[in-house]
Amino acid sequence: MIVIRALVLENGEILLKEVEMPDLQPGEVLIRVNLAGICSTDLEMTRGYIPFSGILGHEFVGTVEKDPLGELEGKRVVGEINIGCGDCYYCRKGIKNHCQERRVLGIRQRPGAFAEFLALPRENVFPVPEVITNEEAVFTEPLAAGFQVLEQVHIPPSCSVAVLGDGRLGLLLAMVLVESGLQPVILGHHRDKMEVVASLGIKGFIAEDFGDKVDFVIECTGKTNGLQLAQELVSPRGTIVLKSTVKGKISLDMASLVTGEITVVGSRCGPFPPALRLLKGKSLPLEKMVEKKFPLSRGREGVKYASRKGVKKVVLEISG
């Protein structure tokens, strides 16, 4: 038995453990993980957002170690995280993200990326163009989640758009919107974050100080009451896109959505090709987005560090 090291979530505790090397199923490739990003969803999972037990992590860049078809071996890759059953109504419609039996890398019934190796179906894997560094490629998954907003919602050029939340996802989402020709503002809570926002060439405001109503509010608060905060900002007939996956319930006045004719759109994982295209353009100031790197051996510390307020992306350096 070959063993590998991994960060495992067990009963809300994160442990560095030795686990079995993943067994390749038909159609899968084996990937040696180079870098893995810590996402707010990972942190939320340690708080019990989803019942999950196993290797955490779903943002990564790696190198294909073994491909039964040979083709991908040695290639640097990133990977989409939803694995459908392949056979149900949703999979046959091409939306495996909504397969009811889906497994999700490091989130649902599938060991994740905070490990020396992981296995993924070939169809989930995308080669990374050479010009993209590992430090950039590790942002593919959250950038794709940003693009999902534009897959679901058309934001006309004349409309106002605000990203609510100045955290990791909020900043990346604003970058995606800017690169898509829009002019978002970021509405945040941390005065010291406003400098980072300005350095990205984006206008930032403290949400409470922002007096205007906005046609499109992209909610990236990571807070249970994100919808309520967004409702205070959105125009009548406006649209709120919800991106936060957090545990907990809110108290909602349904009639306020009816009276304002507000649209609320839940939005999850997105398409990798536009994210890789964007990274290839080398226009994103992603070096400003990485706060700190930790080796896998200090992964517990890394997760703890990532959960501090106002911290940017924390990355696990797993193999060179």
Add this chain to the structure above:
Amino acid sequence: MIVIRALVLENGEILLKEVEMPDLQPGEVLIRVNLAGICSTDLEMTRGYIPFSGILGHEFVGTVEKDPLGELEGKRVVGEINIGCGDCYYCRKGIKNHCQERRVLGIRQRPGAFAEFLALPRENVFPVPEVITNEEAVFTEPLAAGFQVLEQVHIPPSCSVAVLGDGRLGLLLAMVLVESGLQPVILGHHRDKMEVVASLGIKGFIAEDFGDKVDFVIECTGKTNGLQLAQELVSPRGTIVLKSTVKGKISLDMASLVTGEITVVGSRCGPFPPALRLLKGKSLPLEKMVEKKFPLSRGREGVKYASRKGVKKVVLEISG
């Protein structure tokens, strides 16, 4: 001073009172009310859904008694219920329904239609084609509210659609969808209502017995927890249109909207022209929709009757 009789809401009580004849403001016409429909929103207002004090009622058909321009005098008309300030951002954009200073007939800062006379701006008034009876025309406003769903949301022909709620609005909305080429099912709660549903040529099911997921759920429950009931029925990536304006809050798990990538659309008042066009076609079995008529003098009794479970449309007969 000329006085007229009206049903007035005061501190949650409905009283038959003598009130002053409305004074015409510039641009307004005076309408003698023939029939007025009692809507669930009226009932909800007696329960304090909106703080309102004054003449209730917003569904009506009447005859123009006085038009300073002469043109409309003697014509049978129906009328849109939102009156914008005419000068704000929303009014200039043509969406007076969302003017922040709007007055709404019998709902917000404007005396309503449960009266012998009412005043409305000329631009709100639509002549009723002769072929449409008063008993049909009184349904124009709720039918328009049904059409608003299709103004806001595109329902592709291959998608499944359910109207959740077998009450007055639910049945009318299902009729609008059928006449728009769709094949809705009605998901209700009252077994005895299923006969009425079948007599409209629409398939009806008790909501709890309905096993399938639906792409579009049009929520017409009139219940505080309508959104939750709709969430149980909607497919991943599906759309819920909220029509109920009810008092009260619900507890909502925001993450469930994100994970399912559900869209929720609040929907209120709608356009009168397609509703009148539909009525003109004489294809709607509206005679099945009127439960009982009351004269204005027995209006209190009428409102009480309309709030009984499973009752269809109750109409006030105000002038011949």
